[in-house]
Amino acid sequence: MTSHPSAAELGAFDPVPLDPRDAPVPEYGTGSLADLLPAVTAGFGMPATTGLVLPPADRVCVFLVDGMGWEALRDHRELAPFLSSLMPGSRAGTGTPVTAAFPSTTATSLASVGTGLPPGAHGLVGYKVLDPDAGVLMNQLRWDPWTDPHRWQPHSTVFQSAHEAGVYAAQVSDPKFERTPLTRIALTGGSWSGRYAPEDRMDLAARRLGEADRALVYTYYAELDGCGHRYGLDSPEWRDQLRRVDALTQRLAEQLPPRSALYVTADHGMVDVPMTEEARFDFDEDWELSAGVALLGGEGRARHVYAVPGAAGDVHAVWREVLAGLAYVAPREEAIALGWFGPPAEVADRVRGRIGDVVVAMTGNAAVVATRTEPNESALVGMHGSVTPAEQLVPLLEVRT
Incomplete structure (x- = not known):
């Protein structure tokens, strides 16, 4: 026993x-990840579907760092001087925390970011959940066992809606994610570009942002999350990754074209x-x-x-x-x-x-x-x-x- x-x-x-x-409870409708892209596209003149208000910009890039929680970043500011300069307490810092969805896990959060919907609407309500039709657990990150992605999540993405409204939409990520079901139902619309090196992703995201008068670009970094899972938040490996995230963010920020806004966010935090x-x-x-x-x-x-x-x-x-x-x-x-x-x-x-x-x-x-x-x-x-x-x-x- x-x-x-x-x-x-x-x-x-x-x-x-x-x-x-x-x-x-996550701040759905006013301050959650599901509200970010709808608030951005409202600045393009698209219908507002959220209570979150962001200053409009002609060109917007969203850089999502997997696993970078607000509290962990706040507690390790010395490792990330550029990111820290954007947080409260710094001279020009206006950053704020928002809430992930529940559960605070990658598949759920990325679907909320991409669709602008809470989990109960888009349907990715956890890491592994029951497929009632098949009677088995479905891993929504690995998409195992296979099920039709658009049956599982039938809503359009915000990127698709922006593209249809005449906004240049683009995603820049690791090539291994291009054809995954999660990408297909959460992060498609406009163009997709894959780059293996994170530095190349930052450079390309900045170039994509300057390719139109109105642009919405998304890019992503996963390795901080992986180190947190394997070694914990206070490990040398995680600390090195946070330093790299800081350098990547600064690299992207320094290449932004005029009339741009860069938003740096994450899909969840973490505890050891x-x-x-x-x-x-x-x-x-x-x-x-x-x-x-x-x-x-x-x-x-x-x-x-x-x-x-x-x-x-x-x-x-x-x-x-x-x-x-x-x-x-x-x-x-x-x-x-x-x-x-x-x-x-x-x-x-x-x-x-x-x-x-x-x-x-x-x-x-x-x-x-x-x-x-x-x-x-x-x-x-x-x-x-x-x-x-x-x-x-x-x-x-x-x-x-």
Whole structure:
């Protein structure tokens, strides 16, 4: 039998179940990643669909750095002097945090950025979620098993809408992402260019920005996230990557053509989860957590739990008790009603069945891993997905010419 640590042993204030109504909710509609591109295109004269207001610019570049949370950047300002100069407290810094979606994970956030929609509308509601039609878990980052991308996410992207409105739209990224399903349903519209070297991406993004009087360009960097996952946020490897991100951002900023705005943002932050039994609840070895569960979705910090028929209530009660003080645990309908996946009225019928019967958002530095069925994910040091500020808050930094 697995022996569970108390919440007090893991640094929580009180080992009693947390109330899901107290969980932070992304600022959908006013200050989330889903609002960024709609706010940009409103500056081009396109219909405004968000309460987020950004000063208009003729040419806009969005540089998304995978895994660069606001709190981690704030706590390591000395490693990133250029980015730090764009943050509050600096002479000209006007940057601010915005929220990722829930879960705060790459597939969900990139879909929100590209479509301008919350997860409940676009449908990518986690790292791994149930495909109700097939009855299996679908990994939405790796797109495994295969399903028709446009059945899974049928909405147009903001890039497509901008292109149709006469704005020059372009994406510049690693060539390996060009034909992925996630790119097809979130980051297409206009032209695509692949460059392997990050420096080449920055140079090309700047050139693309100057190719039209009105332009929207997107570029992306993934390696900071990878180092955070493998080595943790305080590792030399992660610190070196943050220094490189800073240099890349400055390189891009220094090449911006006139009448341009550069927005630097991220898809999520990250927390380090100690490699201890006390911090890592192993679903595969835990008879309490696994009882009544048909499929375990999501990831270590944000779980979709799918119960066998008739067991959802018991599964909710057990997970709430086992993770008391360490997680917000909500039944599906409560999580939807609380706005975790966007305004409740915008959660599409085709999406509801993808959400777990029980939805779990971890707090502190704990995670629910699955060492046998998810060995690679369970070995990660840095994790994300939940609602803590370290995971949810991402930068929105601005450079203008």
